[in-house]
Amino acid sequence: MSLNYAFSFSVFLLVLVVLNIYFFYTLNTINKKSPKFNVPKLRVDLTTNVFQDIYEYLNYLPNQYKNKNSKFMPIQKKLINSFNTSRVTNPAHAQHTWVEVDNWVSNISLFPHEDGIGGKMLHALQSTPIALVDNAPKGTQLKLLLLLEGNQKLYFKPKRYNLEHVINGKIYAGFDRHNSEVFAYYLAMVLNFKWIPPSVIRKVHLDNDILPVATSGLRKTMLKNSKGTLCIYGKCFYCKINETVCPDDNGEVEGAAILYLDKQLKVYKSPWRRSYNAKKMEWEIDRDY
Numbered sequence: 001m002s003l004n005y006a007f008s009f010s011v012f013l014l015v016l017v018v019l020n021i022y023f024f025y026t027l028n029t030i031n032k033k034s035p036k037f038n039v040p041k042l043r044v045d046l047t048t049n050v051f052q053d054i055y056e057y058l059n060y061l062p063n064q065y066k067n068k069n070s071k072f073m074p075i076q077k078k079l080i081n082s083f084n085t086s087r088v089t090n091p092a093h094a095q096h097t098w099v100e101v102d103n104w105v106s107n108i109s110l111f112p113h114e115d116g117i118g119g120k121m122l123h124a125l126q127s128t129p130i131a132l133v134d135n136a137p138k139g140t141q142l143k144l145l146l147l148l149e150g151n152q153k154l155y156f157k158p159k160r161y162n163l164e165h166v167i168n169g170k171i172y173a174g175f176d177r178h179n180s181e182v183f184a185y186y187l188a189m190v191l192n193f194k195w196i197p198p199s200v201i202r203k204v205h206l207d208n209d210i211l212p213v214a215t216s217g218l219r220k221t222m223l224k225n226s227k228g229t230l231c232i233y234g235k236c237f238y239c240k241i242n243e244t245v246c247p248d249d250n251g252e253v254e255g256a257a258i259l260y261l262d263k264q265l266k267v268y269k270s271p272w273r274r275s276y277n278a279k280k281m282e283w284e285i286d287r288d289y
């Protein structure tokens with residue numbers, strides 16, 4: 001009986017020692033095999049725990065994740081081809097593109113991302129003549145609602161900052177960044193998220209493209225600045241008469257042209273949505289979120 005016990009205990013000890021050696025070995029090889037991950041130099045606030053954690057974990061990634069997965073190459077090629085499709089110059093073709101876009105809508109995929117529709121859609125968003133422009137008072141910031149020839153609607157979010165401008169402060173500080181709409185769309189395509197609205201940079205000429213087709217409501221929210229240039233202050237929750245969008249020296253306003261989806265769909269709130277006040281969201285507090 002006691003011999004049996006001693007034997008079991010020895011086996012137990014042996015297992016314990018082997019496990020210890022195993023863990024020690026694994027930990028060691030993780031450190032040895034994984035050279036420091038080349039973290040790109042980003043101008044982000046690294047004082048937040050979330051960022052520190054992410055960068056720390058990058059060093060412990062198994063090696064398989066440190067090289068580009070060859071399975072990704074065909075996907076990447078297809079995606080790039082999709083955006084390089086021949087330009088739509090004929091308005092009838094643009095019309096066909098909108099029909100394709102409209103037929104695509106489902107509960108799991110709001111916007112087309114295959115068979116080259118992506119590129120055609122972006123080009124049509126960027127170049128189809130504008131038939132009517134109004135304020136888009138929904139939401140908090142200045143936007144215009146454009147009706148393109150062929151009846152496709154889009155949102156136009158004007159540029160407020162240059163690309164390299166960094167805004168410090170709270171997450172909701174400053175105006176919306178129009179570039180972010182475009183980045184979000186391309187990033188979503190790479191990540192295979194099919195519910196981020198297609199968006200492309202478009203320049204509109206205030207006198208030629210907007211004024212002749214502006215509603216009287218929009219005209220009422222325009223004024224001349226001290227240089228005599230006509231500017232827009234718009235209509236929205238945060239719109240102020242002293243915070244206008246003015247055309248550049250060429251008379252143009254740059255903005256993000258964002259496809260507008262005119263359909264009733266079930267709405268799922270994003271678990272990563274931001275807070276619009278000082279209250280932190282769950283993902284900002286819970287480190288295991």
Ligand SMILES: *[C@@H]1O[C@H](CO)[C@@H](O)[C@H](O)[C@H]1NC(C)=O
Nearest residue numbers: 105106107108263264265266
């Ligand atoms: C979404 O799904 C519901 C049922 O789950 C269906 O009734 C509805 O038609 C779907 N909508 C679209 C646009 O596919």
Ligand SMILES: *[C@@H]1O[C@H](CO)[C@@H](O)[C@H](O)[C@H]1NC(C)=O
Nearest residue numbers: 175238239240241242243244
């Ligand atoms: C515009 O006026 C508001 C007060 O009505 C002020 O808070 C804001 O800072 C002003 N904006 C600019 C850009 O001067």
